[in-house]
Amino acid sequence: MSAVTVIAKKRDGGALSPEEIRWLIEGFVAGRVAGYQMAAFAMAVFLRGMTPAETAALTLAMRDSGRVAKLHGARGPKVDKHSTGGVGDKVSICLAPLLAACGVRVPMISGRGLGHTGGTLDKLEAIPGFRVDVPLSRFERLVKTHGFALIGQTADLAPADRKLYALRDVTATVESIPLITASILSKKLAEDLDALVLDVKVGRGAFMKTLPEARALARSIVSVGRAAGTRVSAVLTRMDVPLGRTVGNALETAEAFEVLLGGGPDDLVECTLALGVEMLRAGKLAKSDARAEALLRKAITSGRAAAKMEALVAAQGGDPRVVREPDRLPRAKHQSAVNATRSGVVQDIDALAIAHAALRLGAGRTRADQSIDPSVGIELVKKPGELVKRGEPLACIHAKSRSAAEAEAAAVLDAYRVGARAPRPQALVIERLRG
Ligand code: URA
Numbered sequence: 001m002s003a004v005t006v007i008a009k010k011r012d013g014g015a016l017s018p019e020e021i022r023w024l025i026e027g028f029v030a031g032r033v034a035g036y037q038m039a040a041f042a043m044a045v046f047l048r049g050m051t052p053a054e055t056a057a058l059t060l061a062m063r064d065s066g067r068v069a070k071l072h073g074a075r076g077p078k079v080d081k082h083s084t085g086g087v088g089d090k091v092s093i094c095l096a097p098l099l100a101a102c103g104v105r106v107p108m109i110s111g112r113g114l115g116h117t118g119g120t121l122d123k124l125e126a127i128p129g130f131r132v133d134v135p136l137s138r139f140e141r142l143v144k145t146h147g148f149a150l151i152g153q154t155a156d157l158a159p160a161d162r163k164l165y166a167l168r169d170v171t172a173t174v175e176s177i178p179l180i181t182a183s184i185l186s187k188k189l190a191e192d193l194d195a196l197v198l199d200v201k202v203g204r205g206a207f208m209k210t211l212p213e214a215r216a217l218a219r220s221i222v223s224v225g226r227a228a229g230t231r232v233s234a235v236l237t238r239m240d241v242p243l244g245r246t247v248g249n250a251l252e253t254a255e256a257f258e259v260l261l262g263g264g265p266d267d268l269v270e271c272t273l274a275l276g277v278e279m280l281r282a283g284k285l286a287k288s289d290a291r292a293e294a295l296l297r298k299a300i301t302s303g304r305a306a307a308k309m310e311a312l313v314a315a316q317g318g319d320p321r322v323v324r325e326p327d328r329l330p331r332a333k334h335q336s337a338v339n340a341t342r343s344g345v346v347q348d349i350d351a352l353a354i355a356h357a358a359l360r361l362g363a364g365r366t367r368a369d370q371s372i373d374p375s376v377g378i379e380l381v382k383k384p385g386e387l388v389k390r391g392e393p394l395a396c397i398h399a400k401s402r403s404a405a406e407a408e409a410a411a412v413l414d415a416y417r418v419g420a421r422a423p424r425p426q427a428l429v430i431e432r433l434r435g
Contacts, residue, residue, distance in 0.1 A: 003027065003037040010044040018057035025061035025160050035167055042164065042173040050178035055220065056227040058178065062186035065160035067136055069192045071107060074144045077283030078105040079195045081275055082188055084217070085117035087205040087351040088242035088380075092120045092150070093256035094264075094272045095279070097308035100147030101299035102276075104283045107143045107191040108150050109157065113364045113372075116355035117207070118252065121152045122364075126250035126329055126374035130318030146312050158186045181220045185228065195231040195282035198222070199275055201239035202430060205351025211236070211430065218433050233278050236430040237271055241349045241384055244268035248363040248377010248398060254326035260306040261324065265383070267428055273297075274429050281434075330375035332398035336405035337381075340388045344418040347384060353415035354378055357408045361399050376400060378412060384423050394418075 006020050024041065027033035050058065071078055079099065083089055096106045110132075113119035121132045132152040134142070142149035153162070161183050168174045188196050200208060200218045208214040218234035225232030244265045246255045258264040259272055277292040286292035299305045310320040322328045358364060362373035379396040382388050395412050399405035 003033045003041075007037060007041050007044055010041060010048055013048050015051050016054055016057070018053075018061075021054065021057040022061040025058070025065055028163065029065045029160050038164060039167045039171045039173070042168050042171060042176070042179060045178055046173045046176040052220070052223050052227060055178040055181050056224045058182040059185045059189065059224055060228055062158055062160040062164070062182055063189045065186075066158050066190065067156045068190045069107060069136055069140055071105065071140060071143055071192045074105045076103045076105045076147070077194045077285065078107060078192060079197065079279045079283045080106055080108055080188060080191055080193055081197045081199060081279060082184055083199040084201050084207050086201040086239040086243055087117065087355040088244045088247045088252065089118065089201070089239075090120075090123055090244065090246075090252040090256040091199065091268070091272050091275060093123060093253060094259040094268070095275055096148045096150060097260060097312065098272065098276055098296060098299055098305040099279050101304040101308045102280060102295050103285055104147070104279055105143055106148035107139065107193070108148060109139075109153055109187065109191055110150065111153065112368070114368060115366060116205070116352060116359060116364070118247070118249070118364060120150065122372055122374070123249045123253045123256070124150055126253045127313060127318040127322050128328065128330075130313060131316050134316065142312070142315060146315060147308065148312065150312065150316070153187065157190050161186050177216055177220050180217060181224050185221060185224055189225075189228060189230060193230055195233070195279075196225060197275055197278040197282055198232060198234040199271075200234055200236045202236055203238055203240035203351070205242065205355060206239035222433055231282055233282055234433040235274055235278055236433075237274070238426060238428050238430060240351055242351045242354050242380060243271060245380045245383065246377060247354055247358045247380070248361070249372065249374040250329040250331070251377040251379060251398065253322075254329055257306070257309070257323045257326060260300065260309055262300050267383075270428050278432070332373075332375040332377075332400060334399045334402050334405050336397045336399065336402065336409065337393040338395040338397060338409050338412045339391050340382075340394050340416075340418055341390065341413070342418055343388065343390045344420055345422045346382045346386050346388060346394070346416060347419045347421070347423045348417040349380060349384060350415040353411060354380070357411045357415070361397070361404060361408060373400060376404075382416075385425070388418060
């Protein structure tokens with residue numbers, strides 16, 4: 001076998017065998033296959049696609065390029081959630097302790113934000129002292145003790161994905177369904193899961209802008225997951241408007257805690273419960289959706305979900321008081337209201353425009369090596385369907401200085417559409433795909 005023959009076979013539209021794919025990935029990680037050859041391979045896959053069997057082989061080869069967590073001592077089904085990324089998406093921080101409180105084991109390995117979408121790790125690092133750089137052995141112990149853990153990708157987890165993604169990022173080969181499928185699933189399958197629930201965000205604030213694209217990705221991940229022996233289901237959720245009322249790391253973490261304490265914005269609660277129902281069903285801990293939702297609500301009202309979060313924050317080095325006392329999270333020096341210039345009903349908020357404003361304030365990064373400011377962001381005082389009077393606040397900008405807030409005021413105002421008529425209500429959950 002040689003890299004040239006494998007690349008040429010894919011270039012000419014052939015289907016690769018599992019042995020050819022594994023040989024290529026192992027060679028790439030060991031340094032026998034050069035980066036330029038892997039980039040050519042990625043472009044061949046981008047142009048020619050892959051069969052489900054090839055995608056499954058690629059996923060497993062990438063998973064096996066590193067360590068796979070061992071959670072067999074943990075009681076209960078092991079189920080995780082993966083979101084394709086959105087604006088204001090802090091669901092993981094609500095969902096993991098909530099499901100742990102219901103008896104599911106949630107070994108959650110998350111990523112950082114890049115570009116307009118936020119990352120769970122950045123939100124968690126807003127908690128004073130909280131450590132996400134936890135080795136796999138300690139991660140396994142945390143999951144066994146607390147029922148869940150929230151950590152970042154370790155160097156020994158699916159290293160082939162990290163190396164390949166770095167090449168795809170600079171060779172215009174990110175937007176390929178088989179490559180995205182293998183990238184997402186290789187990392188998730190390394191968590192030793194029984195089941196995975198995928199939140200595929202659809203809309204202008206999402207990676208997948210249209211329903212056909214989102215469906216294609218969801219179907220690919222569900223079928224490859226099944227071929228690899230893991231139950232995968234998907235929920236397609238709307239991402240045209242930011243989720244919840246906050247965008248920015250500390251603001252979002254505080255909002256996620258509100259949900260655990262029984263409050264929080266309706267759309268965030270709805271998204272959390274919808275994904276929680278799928279996770280309980282996938283873990284076979286509830287026989288119906290109604291029963292699953294009742295279990296989740298009980299875990300919140302009983303205080304068990306918040307207590308789970310407090311225990312984990314302490315175990316990962318953070319100050320557990322932040323869960324009930326959000327004032328302990330970093331707060332930006334300057335807050336500035338963005339007022340409505342007309343009276344009416346909020347019809348729309350452009351998630352992408354809000355995300356870009358938050359990014360410029362310092363809440364996110366455009367390059368992986370940039371640092372972020374956990375305290376800055378945007379609070380959406382009004383959401384679609386709500387009335388506003390001229391001169392009343394639509395949003396509040398949290399910034400490091402008055403001038404930084406003023407620089408984004410026009411962009412935030414422009415992201416809002418206020419009109420005479422209420423917008424047509426749109427369901428947050430578009431459809432479900434059960435594997
Ligand atoms: N997220 C990933 O983890 N990998 C991709 O390829 C795209 C999005």
